[in-house]
Amino acid sequence: MYSWTRFYFRLPIFLRLFLTVIVFMVFFGALIHFIEPQHFPTIFDGIWWAFVTGSTVGYGDYVPLSNAGRIIGILLILAGGGLVTFYMATLSAGTIKHEKDLSTGKVAFKGKGHIILVGWNERTRQLIEIMQQHNDPEDIVLIDRTMRELPYNQYPVHFIRGDVSDDETLHKANISYAKEILITADPSMREEQADQVVILAIVAMKGLNPELKIIAEILTEKHSVNARRAGATTVIRSNDFMSALFYHELHRNDPVKPFELLLEIMTEQQFHELDPPDTLVGKQFKEALIHYASDKETLVGIIRDEQLKLNLYSDAIIEKSDRLVVLTPLSQ
Template identity: 40%
Template sequence: MVQQLFHGFLRWPLVIRIFMIAITLMLSFGTVIHFIEPDTFPSLFDGIWWAIITTSTVGYGDFVPLTWEGRLLGIVLILVGAGFLSTYFVTLAAETVMTQNAYLEGKATFKGKEHVIIVGWNERTREVINQLTSLQSTCDIILVDETLQKNPYNNHHIHFVKGTPFKDSILKKANLNEASIAIITADQNKDEMTSDMNSVLTLLAIKGNHPGLYTVVEILQKDQVANAKRAGADEVIQTNMQTSYVMMNSIISQGMSKTILKLLNHLKGNNLKLIPVAEEYINENFHSLSGHLLKNNIILLGIKKGENTSVNPPLTTIVEASDELLVISN
């Protein structure tokens, strides 16, 4: 039993072990001095108080041993106890610095819940993080990247994990199983094929560890969209296709790109989103429902039925309970 307790004690963190040894020494020496000189140290607390003051080398002088036994005990306490206490404070300071560096360099494990995991560091990631922190200042964001040397943000809600995102050990550091959503961005420093392969591989690793996690993945090549969907992506963003659509709209209607960006900018109060159908609107047609929502300053753009989204559908389209409404609101 004693041996098991000793081995268990050795597995404790170093700073806790040193602290426990120092406390034990002070309690033991304080108890002994009380029995050696009961007149000078009338209570057990007085003895422990003297031991603490002596070990910390403060030396108030309110309690002083008078016998040679007591003074010898004080000498031993100073030589042994002060050394352990000094070691404790030095170790505590070193542990604090190491922990701070671990968080800064992306080596620490995140232990929170309901956080957002974003894979890859680029300008798109920077903009997503800025928007998220502006809309939800308390939202915890985990940035996973293997190229960054340290956390680019001085914000305790943004945690950095350095490493290859499709490795289980790195995903474990990001506390993947407790996350609410994962966003995988494409690495545009690589060629499109390699970038998409890495994105799909990361997606497979995430879904393999947490199949129920909602995932959004950015894909550059149209041919790789199917692979991303096979890997379990809940949403696939085709960056090149969306950019080409914006450019085409700018060719047809000059200035349209600014309008589209403003429409999608939640920080400007424009919220393009999908909302469930309220019970009172079930079985209404698109035209009637549009009028009801407009009274509440909500513009109805389309209806999502299953996987299919119809923008500006026929006015006679009936809205069902399982549908979602594509709207603009503020």
């Protein structure tokens, strides 16, 4: 008996109230059936009457006629009506609280195969919009420690508020079943401090999921090696990338704007790393260009000895150990 009581009180309040309402209505339904069997031929008829009366709907298809039956009806209205009303009020309040908890990042994510984004900033906001435009099927979990609220109905993400280096936060994001993680540097911190936070996050994540693919944004050159040592699969040095774009823009005299062109390429196409097919091993780079151009793809360069090589000579030979970098339209 004690174990059932303990089990009952450990249930969520919605379920406890629901079970209480069911037991309450079944009891009154069975009672009215035994008191007035001529007017309530079956127990189900009595239960139907109890639900209709207790919820104050009152269809009038079943009515107790005896004094004892009417007394039961009075007790049902007094007790059952209040119980049903309390259940509905609790259900409504719980729904509102759950929505509030979702917006404030308190609800754990239960899905699998999702993508985790760390840090709420303009970069992640635009990335979410791009993924939404291209109908990416993966669920997105956003972890951020500074944002107090993210309206869940405005962005298609599951928000978790907390420190990304904290195990509790990572467990809430269900990191053990995540597909990959993108860690962005915190723009409110000094660059070196932001890199240290990213590296600490990588260590924490790898400790919980050693096989996890982690893409990390690093701002300073000296910490890129440390990020790889910590376990980052890919390190993006955004400062170096943007500095190169700034330099070319400063020395460009024609009206073409490379920033806009680059953004258009990144939003409409995606990069792939591929092993060279056997038919291209030992062939010249220009032959590979023609091979991928026939499929409306663009061969950009190769990765050899962990270094990206662009603008190769047309007679450069493709080796079996190379990785081909190919630009593919997202619609394919």
